[in-house]
Amino acid sequence: MTEIPVRDFDFHGPALDTIFDTYKELRDHCPVGWSDRYGGFWFLAKNEDIFNAEQDWATFSVAPSMLLPAFGTDEPMIPIDIDPPLHSAYRKLLLPLFTPRAVDALTPLVEETARTLADEVVKGEVADIGLGYARPLPSIIFCTLVGYPPEDWHMFDGWVDRIIYDRDVNPDESATAANEVRDYLWSLVERRRQEPPKDDITGRLITAQIDGRPITDEEILNYGYLLFLAGLDTTAWAIRSSLWYLARNPQDQERLRRDPGLISSAAEEFLRTMSPVQAMARTATKDVEVGGCPIKKGDRVVLAFGSGNRDEDAYPDPDEIIIDREENRHFAFGAGIHRCLGSNLGRREVIVALREFLDRVPPFEAVNLDEPWHGVGPLTVRFIREA
Amino acid sequence: MRIAVDPSKCQGHNRCMIFAPDVFEVDDYGFATVQNPAGTVPEERVEAVRTAVANCPELAILVLED
């Protein structure tokens, strides 16, 4: 038997600082390999292997979870941890709220919120636009989409940080926060059951039929919980990383100011190169060989989206950020049957956030060069005002 | 040019609608079809459709005749 290629590959926390070099090394020398982290997993680093695995959901199951490590709960999250046939029933419930038409209807609120936030952060000379702009925008929109009281968004970031970003270092804290979120969700569900029906996410969940039977309370919670974790920091990360780049690349910033028509292709390029979700996991349902590696039934398999997105076999100059790149099929939203349910909304929020920011704020530059490209932490910029 | 959307591959993410909203249409769930039942693409929209094909994340837009 040939030897199994092993790397100490990680895709969370500080590993992200240098992950693009890591990916390159993997694609060049170890496109499929094994890492001992998080209980051990195979990783796929090539665009084509990731695409094929995403399409082959029968071999690459999402049970017990797409998340590695888990998000503070052992309950399967809906719909990400559910395989067909139930998966599509869950998805169909909410799909109509995420079509282009539905997103168009939400756009005025996104624009208004972005303007209000931008006008606030620009008051000073220096601002943390991670905290003041990138993070609140998706949380505020999410309140309307799901049906939370608008003022509640202030509580969300703390929960998300503890559940997602503490989970590899402090799993107990992550689990406690998960319970707090579930209690919060539950109080909303109980309240809404007393109120007249409304067509938002909660309204659809509490009246849903799955396979001809009413949805259970557990299912409502497991869906609501997942949405909370899927829609907030991902979008905030995408907005922050786009602004992170523009704060360090005045020429591209100037180009987008001059030609706002390029913002949508720029947003796509930022999503490709600085994806908020760098990888997701699957589990092999049978023995299968990928790139010469013997993946065994039950093995965990990590699809390294961030690496596939910079694969030299898929894109010319893959590590270059080219804001008018025309052909840009990428995995920022995954692919296949689990591809992001909220992609139209997430994308729209990023585009509007950039457009309104550039429209209302003078040129800005990075103040703290140590702030990383990844995550949802601070992004400190100085506004350059004409004297 | 003649195209079709493979319904078994389309995941309804509407990249096609960004590039050629006059060629594709989507149902209430966001799944795409080609507006023209014959799938024929007018000459002046061929380039836009090529961009849509290149950006469809699922490779769901089939080029039947180039």
Ligand code: HEM
């Ligand atoms: C720019 C922002 C966003 C990014 C980068 C993103 C990324 C992703 C990724 C990578 C996946 C996994 C796909 C796979 O494994 O193939 C996913 C799934 C999902 N996302 Fe997003 N997402 C974003 C915004 C949102 C928003 C705003 C919502 C909803 C409010 C949302 C809801 C979901 C749901 C429900 C799933 C699970 C879909 C399924 O399992 O069928 N996402 N997202």
Ligand code: SF4
């Ligand atoms: S871009 Fe592709 S997957 Fe998305 S709706 Fe159009 S045909 Fe379907």
